[in-house]
Amino acid sequence: MHDTHDEHRTAPAVTPVRPGAGVQLSHRPWWTARTQPPTVSVRPGGTDLRGLVDVLRRRWTTIAAGCLLGVLAAVGHVALATPTYTSTASLFLSLKGGQTPNELVQGSTYTQQLVQSYVRLTTTPVVLQPVVDGLGLRTSPEQLASSIVVEAPVDSTSLDIRVTRSDPEEAARIAAAVAAQLPQSAAATLTPAANGRNLQVELTTVAPAQVPTQPTSPRPRLELAIGLAAGGLIGLVGAVALEAVRSPLTGRGAVASVTDLPVLVTLPTPAERRRGCRRGRPDPLEEGHRTLREALGLSEPAPVRIVLAACRATSASTTVAVGLARATAESGRRVLLVDADLRSGPRDDIALATGAPADAGLSTALLGSEDWKELVQPWGHRGFDVIAAGPATADPGRLLSSAVMVRILQEASLRYDVVLVRTAEVLSAADAGTLARSTDGVVLLADTRRTSTRDLEEALTRLQSVGADVPGLVLSRSPGRRPTLDPAGSRRHSPARRRAEV
Numbered sequence: 001m002h003d004t005h006d007e008h009r010t011a012p013a014v015t016p017v018r019p020g021a022g023v024q025l026s027h028r029p030w031w032t033a034r035t036q037p038p039t040v041s042v043r044p045g046g047t048d049l050r051g052l053v054d055v056l057r058r059r060w061t062t063i064a065a066g067c068l069l070g071v072l073a074a075v076g077h078v079a080l081a082t083p084t085y086t087s088t089a090s091l092f093l094s095l096k097g098g099q100t101p102n103e104l105v106q107g108s109t110y111t112q113q114l115v116q117s118y119v120r121l122t123t124t125p126v127v128l129q130p131v132v133d134g135l136g137l138r139t140s141p142e143q144l145a146s147s148i149v150v151e152a153p154v155d156s157t158s159l160d161i162r163v164t165r166s167d168p169e170e171a172a173r174i175a176a177a178v179a180a181q182l183p184q185s186a187a188a189t190l191t192p193a194a195n196g197r198n199l200q201v202e203l204t205t206v207a208p209a210q211v212p213t214q215p216t217s218p219r220p221r222l223e224l225a226i227g228l229a230a231g232g233l234i235g236l237v238g239a240v241a242l243e244a245v246r247s248p249l250t251g252r253g254a255v256a257s258v259t260d261l262p263v264l265v266t267l268p269t270p271a272e273r274r275r276g277c278r279r280g281r282p283d284p285l286e287e288g289h290r291t292l293r294e295a296l297g298l299s300e301p302a303p304v305r306i307v308l309a310a311c312r313a314t315s316a317s318t319t320v321a322v323g324l325a326r327a328t329a330e331s332g333r334r335v336l337l338v339d340a341d342l343r344s345g346p347r348d349d350i351a352l353a354t355g356a357p358a359d360a361g362l363s364t365a366l367l368g369s370e371d372w373k374e375l376v377q378p379w380g381h382r383g384f385d386v387i388a389a390g391p392a393t394a395d396p397g398r399l400l401s402s403a404v405m406v407r408i409l410q411e412a413s414l415r416y417d418v419v420l421v422r423t424a425e426v427l428s429a430a431d432a433g434t435l436a437r438s439t440d441g442v443v444l445l446a447d448t449r450r451t452s453t454r455d456l457e458e459a460l461t462r463l464q465s466v467g468a469d470v471p472g473l474v475l476s477r478s479p480g481r482r483p484t485l486d487p488a489g490s491r492r493h494s495p496a497r498r499r500a501e502v
Contacts, residue, residue, distance in 0.1 A: 029304055029440050030297055031471035038261045038460075038470065058250060059239030063232060070231015074223040083215035085168035089179035090207035093118065093157040114201070115152045118159060118186060122150045122178065127185045131177045148178065158206070168212045175209035249451045255473060258456050264295040264443070264472040267320070289323035290330075296443070296471060298324075298418050299331035305409060305419040305439040307340075307468075309432035311459040313425050314447035316476040318350060321422040329384035333417040336376070338362060339389040340431060341424045342396035350422060351388035354379045361390025365408060366399040372408050373415075385416075396424075401434045409438050426459040436468030445474045 056063065093115055121127060128141035128148075137144065149162045161178050165171040183203040249255065252263050268276065268284040276284040293299060296306065308324070310317040325337040339350035342363050351358040356377040365372035365387075376385045393399060400423075412419045421439065423431040436442050442463055446456055456473075463470055 029302070029469075029471065031441055031469055038259055055239055055243050056236075059242060062239040062242060063235035066231040066233075066235020066238060067228055068231065070227040070229070070234065071224060072227075073231070074227025077227075078218045078220050078223050081218045082166055084164050084166055084217045085171050085212040085214075086162050086164045086216040087168070087171040087175040087209045087212055088163075088207070089161045089175040089205060089209040091159045091161070091179055091182070092204045092206045093159065094202045094204065111157050111201075112155065115157055115159065118182065118203070119150045119152050121186050122159070122161060122182055123148055127178060127181050130181050130185070131174065134181075135173060135177055137174075144174070148174075159203075161209075163209075164216065172209045172211040179205050179209065249446050249448050249453055249456055249475070251448070251475065254453055255446075255456070255475070258453050259460055259473075261460070261470060262295075262472040264474055265292045267316075267474065267476040269477045285319075285323065286327065289320070289327040292320075292324055292443075292474060293327045293331065298328045298333060301417075303413050303417055303419075305413055305421070307421045307423055307432050307435050307439050307442040308445065309423045309442055310425045310445040310447060311451045311455045312427055312447065314445070314450055314476070316447050317422060317425075317445050320445055320474060320476060321350065321420060322354060325384055325386075325418075325420050326380050328418050328420075329381040332383070334383045334385075334415070335418045335420065336385050336387065336412050336416040338387045338412070338419065338421045340400060340421050340435060342366075342389055342393050342399065342431075343424050343429065350386055354386050354388075356386050356388045358388055359391065361388035362408075363390035363393045363396070363399065365390075366402060366404050367393070368404070372411070397430060397434065400431050405435075406438050409435075426462055427455060430462075430466075433463055433466035433468055436463065436466060441469035441471050443472065443474060444470055445476060448475060448477045 093111055123145040125141040128144050131137075132139065132141055132144060147164050149164075151160045151162070152158065153160075159182075161175055161182075163171045163175040163178070165174065186201075186203075252266070255261070255263055265288050267288040273284050276282075296304070298304060298306075308317065308321045321337060321339075325335045329335045337350060340362060350356065351361065354377075356379065360370060360375055362372070362375070364370050365375055372387065375387050375390075377388070378384070379386045399405065409419065409421075419439075421435055423429070423435060426432050426444070432442050444456075444459060444463070460470065
């Protein structure tokens with residue numbers, strides 16, 4: 001190991017040191033001048049039309065799954081249900097014997113009242129027992145009554161007798177038999193008397209029962225429509241419930257529902273980056289890193305120490321850390337990238353991305369085994385150095401909060417213009433909050449593939465609880481695999497991965 005600064009640079013003038021608090025910066029970063037802390041709270045979403053449309057767009061698969069299940073349930077019901085057929089016989093009730101206008105009016109009124117008695121009488125054993133005996137049915141009058149529906153329209157003297165059976169011909173025979181038996185069974189008991197004279201009640205069949213040709217149940221089109229509507233409703237309820245439990249962080253609008261912190265940059269997706277590169281344009285990802293550099297003011301002549309931390313574990317944090325450091329070095333600033341994620345070791349850290357040795361690094365310096373300046377590795381652009389995380393340690397929290405770590409950051413600020421510290425994710429460790437006390441702020445990275453609005457709220461709340469300054473957020477969508485960066489800044493993957501992408 002060697003000190004790379006002796007070869008190609010001279011150390012800057014020493015800045016006055018504030019006792020017990022590291023380096024006193026003559027020009028503080030812009031975000032430290034906020035008069036009020038940013039708000040953090042998940043505001044209710046999806047209550048307006050636009051919010052509902054966003055839910056439909058994000059959760060369309062859930063709604064589609066509900067519709068599909070509803071249709072499948074309807075198809076299963078249609079396939080397994082036994083078809084039933086309904087035959088209807090219509091009768092008309094009339095009263096004879098009235099001669100004067102007054103008698104005719106009274107007779108009409110009485111007939112309308114009498115219809116309801118016929119409705120109730122139709123499904124009693126008085127009518128149905130002769131039908132069962134006459135047709136030789138293997139059922140009881142009570143069981144037969146369950147398949148008969150008698151209706152009488154309001155202010156009418158007609159009856160509709162509907163019989164539903166699995167056999168269409170049997171349904172027609174029973175309906176016809178009931179229509180024929182009803183006048184006989186009811187004649188004696190329901191024959192009225194008025195003014196000592198018998199009034200004759202007649203039940204006339206006006207629409208005889210016919211053999212039905214189409215089943216009344218199931219009706220495939222109606223069943224499928226009901227299944228589709230019910231499934232869609234269930235899917236919509238499920239989508240809203242999922243949105244309430246875990247609302248994805250899809251963009252700036254979703255961030256605005258949680259906090260008023262600015263989105264410093266939205267980095268392109270892997271597909272957007274490939275399209276941009278194919279068209280001969282500058283690499284969209286590198287342009288995003290330069291945009292982040294300018295948003296943070298890292299090209300200005302003022303020393304800055306910044307922590308980069310993701311809400312949840314994501315390979316994008318390594319890409320953003322290396323890309324931002326390289327973009328800052330391009331502007332002529334001296335940059336030191338420190339991998340302070342001491343929990344993962346050589347499996348997923350800056351060393352793996354840059355190719356730096358992983359057998360020694362920050363953990364080695366914190367344990368006192370070696371001076372941190374001997375562990376610095378030059379990489380890529382001139383003025384860009386890296387300190388790998390080193391071997392994983394049993395108690396990284398204690399090491400990162402030690403006086404040794406504070407001293408390393410102080411000394412690094414004297415030798416470099418910008419010190420970028422990549423830490424473990426905020427929701428799984430307190431490292432970002434610990435290092436925030438010795439730096440100018442924490443840039444929070446949110447991977448839209450893995451981060452929800454609740455995750456963002458919790459991460460910001462944790463940082464606020466320790467007094468960390470958060471200049472803003474970086475939105476990224478990880479490619480789902482660990483990238484390797486060459487010194488020029490472009491990604492490279494193994495031949496097998498390149499073949500898989502093609």
